[in-house]
Amino acid sequence: MQRSLISLAVMALLGLSAGAPTLVAAAPAAKAAQVTTQLPRTAVPTHYALSLTPDAANSSFSASVTIALDVKQATSSLTLQAADLKFSAAAISAGPGKALQQSSKIDVDADQQTATFHFAESLKPGSYQLKLDYTGIIGTQASGLFSLDYDNGGVKKRALYTQFENSDARRMIPSWDEPFYKATFALEATIPAGQLAVSNMPVTSTSKLADGRELVRFATSPKMSTYLLFFGVGEFERATAMQDGVELGVITQKGTLGQAQFALDSSRDVLKEYNDYFGVKYPLPKLDNIAAPGRSQFFSAMENWGAIFTFENSILLDPRVATQSDKEVSFLVAAHEMAHQWFGDLVTMAWWDDLWLNEGFASWMESRTTDRLHPEWNWHLRAVDTRDGAMARDALATTHPVVQRIATVEQASQAFDSITYSKGEAVIRMLESYVGEDAWRSGVRSYMARHAYGNTVSDDLWREIEKAARKPITAIAHDFTLQPGVPLIRVADAVCKNGKTTVQLTQGEFSLDQENKKPLSWRVPVIAQTIGGTTVRALVSGGKASMTLPGCGAVLVNAGQSGYYRTLYSPKAFSTLAADFASMPTIDQLGLLADSWALGLAGHMPASGFLDLAANAPADAAPEVWQRIAGVLAGLHGRYEGQQEQRAALERFTRARLAPVFARVGWTANKDEAATVANLRATLIRVLGEVGDPAVIAEANRRYAASATDKTALPPALRRPVLGVIAANADAATWEQLHAAAKAEQSSMIKAELYNLLGAADDKALAQRALELALTDEPGATAGASIISRVAGNHPDLAFDFAIAHREQIDKIVDIASRSRYFPGLGGRSSDPAMIGKLRAYAAQYLRAEAQGDTKTAIASIEYRIKVRTQRLPQIDAWLKQHAG
Known part of the structure; x- marks a missing residue:
């Protein structure tokens, strides 16, 4: 799932080709006893046959489902998860053609979101079919089966979609609505004539009914978790393309299909890349991306197997308004959700404790793939943003481990946060760097093949990585995933002798709100170098390490910024490094800016350290460096609310630093300018407008006024930042x-x-x-x-x-x-x-x-x-x- 309002700026090192492992059986069913469940362990489902009749106009639906299940222990009742469903009939049989036993009583527990079906005769261990007839509600927000109303050329339309993660399949289908209880699904739906229905699998038949409606049947799905089931219906259009034998599609509201071409092309490129990387080819015959109007406060896209749901503002590119940033988001969402087709759909975490196996890995693959397929975007530089977003949350006392204990539906919903996504991604990036790209990829391939169609916990992955790398990794992985917090690596003054530099490192903990906290202990992989020198690797274990680096000069720790830790230099070491700022690789400039700002605000070094770097940053620094500086200054501006004199001083400094940079960039794009420059232009307009730059505000007002009669006054690349300035100052x-x-x-x-x-x-x-x-x-x-x-x-x-x-x-x-x-x-x-x-x-x-x-x-x-x-x-x-x- 692509979370709303989280940074999409993330990256991992490139994975190189390795031999594909042989596909083997899924994880053993015996693991069920180790997996959390909120249901009795008396029965497990194997297949759902669902017949659905939605009534969009009246926001309701009727349905019947026949569930094939195996009773494991003798019982006189079956408890399923169900929410806002009303049951009219329930019966069970020992198989097709066998005698039906009607339910003697149905107990619905709205608080626990369950329905219990009681039977007069005890059900002995064996195979059964449970048939349920019921009705439910079509909501207006993205939970369960829901409707979205929208304008299409000035005409009001309504379409239906489903959103089931994490625990809302139970709003449309009574089920074992937990990730471990995988089953196959056969869906049929009665829909209005002329509308297009879509689900996880292709349509196998469409037949006309006497009342003019249509009955649409879909092929049976592979074995999967309930939260991955999808259904949608409306006045849609579909564009398709073939890649590696799979039919890829993008589905939109009518009239907007032309905005989907980039997403369709991206899907082809990503599928080809993932088939190669994972060594297990995408197993379904089709993969649609359904672009829906509206939005959610919780997510922007969802990885339903074979039927990815995405809000249209995150994937479609309207040429009237689309920017470079929109193009990047469209690709990132496709890369993220398609990664889930393997990490999450083919192999699923056993319970929400290991949600990061879905989200952290999809985020990492998203970043790795974006950098590989669009190197012109310099996406690897965004890794610092990702790490920062995680650390801002992880350094608070209220943080939690990457692998966290989840007991309830509410806790599962709250697990979709920056620790799960961004810290998960950052830790993966660090571990991949530690074991090497080839070994990491081999381990991932082995994990994917071994656990296909099954469920896993984190140690299943570490086991495969360790085998492939022939290098211990589990202890390090446990340090960073089973305990919360951010390591702090302190760098002492370096000593250079005989052309070599020796530096002492000590490990503490970076905290924002626990000044006297006793630090936890991590085994921290560290990469360091003297500026321009060869990198050296070490493992800080037991709280200390000594490193000897080739050459003399400023010492850079966390070279390449793959480590998940803050780096605190001694005042002398920081000063020496700051003097060499212009000669550092861009990613390390970003890392030094990020660390100095976070450490300064937390009181570990002068809060002005970042400003020293910003004041001396060269005008020709990379666009990403100036975006980082502009972003921090804008955030600092917000902290001065109600302090007008102090805010005015910051505004003067911000204008003085950023206006010359904007003068170099200009209002109009140069021919063939880099995508990163286009992004910087938008950022500078926004930030300079925020700090009251008179020239920027005046030009924004001029262009806005002119756009009433001159459509060229606000080209797509300028429209959003200019309107942002106008709206803020309105x-x-x-x-x-x-x-x-x-x-x-x-x-x-x-x-x-x-x-x-x-x-x-x-x-x-x-x-x-x-x-x-x-x-x-x-x-x-x-x-x-x-x-x-x-x-x-x-x-x-x-x-x-x-x-x-x-x-x-x-x-x-x-x-x-x-x-x-x-x-x-x-x-x-x-x-x-x-x-x-x-x-x-x-x-x-x-x-x-x-x-x-x-x-x-x-x-x-x-x-x-x-x-x-x-x-x-x-x-x-x-x-x-x-x-x-």
Whole structure:
């Protein structure tokens, strides 16, 4: 699953070809006893035959399912997971043609999301068929079977889709709705004539019914988990292409198929790459990507086997508005979700404890593949962003291990976070670097072949990697996945003698909010060099290591930035390294910037260390370096809310540093300019607009005004950053202009983007208007929550208070899986101590204990933000005063 609002900037080292292993049987069924389940262990399903009749107009469906199952222990009842389903009949038989035994009683437990079917006669061990007739609800948010309403050329349309991860298949099909209980699925659906239905497998037959509807039957799926089942129906179009014997498709609402060509081409390239990398070819006959209007607060795409679901703003490229960044996101989403066809679908974690086996690996493959197939994007440089995103969460006391204990559905929903995705990816990147690309790939291939169609835990992977590498890895992997936190490698002053440099390293722990915490212990793979010299590898074990490096000069630790740790240099070592900043590889410049900023704010070194680097960065530094500097300065600008004099000093410094860079980049793209320059241009317009650069704001206003009559005034590459500046600085008249444009827009994708912009206003009164608009029907059922989130970017306290005051309405426009996360996500951006009490009160009143993880993290983030304001910003103020001029 591609999570919403997480950084897609990630990378791993390239994997080289290795011999393909032989496909063997799946993991043994005996492992069932070791796997968490919330159901009795008396029976397991083997096949579901589902007949579905949706009634989109009335937001309901009727269905019947026949489940083939094996009773393992004698029992007089069967308990399945079911949510919001009403049963009209239930019966069981010992097989086709055998006598039916009607259920004597059906108990539905809404709180536990189960249905228990009781039988007068005990069921002995053996094979049975359970037939259930029932009805259910079609929701308006992405949980279970749901509808999306959208404008298509000014005409209102409705389409149906499913979203089952992590635990919402039970909203459409009563089932053993847990990843370990794999089974095959045969689906048929009764649909309106003229509409297109899609599921995991190809359609095998379509027949006309007497009432004009159509009965569509799909081929039986391979053995898979319930959360991977998919069904969709609507007025769709489909484009196809063949690759390695597989029919690839992209399905869109009618009229937008032309926007899918890049995604289709990307799918062909990625499938070819993955078939080769994994050594086990994609096993289904087709693979569709279904592009849907609307959006979710929880995710942007979902890896249903053979039928990937993606919100259209994450995959389609409308030539009127698409940017280089949009193109990158489209490719990344395809690469991520297609990686899941192996990591997650073919081989599935046994329980949500090991969710990272799905998400961390898909994120790593996404980054590795993007860099391999689009080297012009320099995607490997984004690895620092990925690591930083993980460490920002991992350095708080509220963090958790990569492999975490999951007991409930709510906990499973909250496991989709930056630790699972980004730390998982960063740790994989480090371990691959440690054992070597070829050995890593051989281990992955062996793992994939050995456990195909089965379930695994993390140690199954480490076992295969260790065999392939013939090098111990499990202990290191356990250090980084079974315990939380971020190692801190301290670098002492180096000593150079006889052309060699010796440096002492000690291991501590990087924490944002536990200053006196006793550090955990890690075995840390370290790569170091003197600038320009040969790299040397070492394993910091037991808390200390000594390294001897060829050559003399500044010592760079974590060379290549593959390590998951912060690097803290002695003042002298940092000063020497900073002096050589311009001669360092770009990725190491990014690493030094990231570490100096994080360590400075945490109090491990002067908070001004980053500013020293930013002040001396060469004008011709890589675009990624300037994007990092601009991004940090923009984030720092947000920390000065309510401190106008200090903020003004930062704004002057930011303009002085970034305006000359923007002058080099310019408003207009040069012919054949690098993609990274296009991204930098957009970032600089946004940040300079935010810090009040008069020239940028004036030109943005000029172009916006001119665009009313001159369509060339806002080319696609400039449209979004310019509108962002306009929306942030909007007065009432401008806000109404944007509002009118949103109402008039006929493209569902562009309409949603324009409505979202209405929440970006700095003006508090306009922000309040956006909040009120979000709860009306006007923006659409899935747009309102996004508007409120956008308001929270500038006005978190206003947005949170509004959301709490209208909580019941908010719950209706947020995915069920997101509700325990949505409210903390609004308030967690605040710097007001009062918000801590508000969040605690919210959690105490509305959340179960196991669903309060995001609330606790939001509180920890606020406490750290307050600490930075009181303890670190004065250091930055002093530096800015000293360097004013």
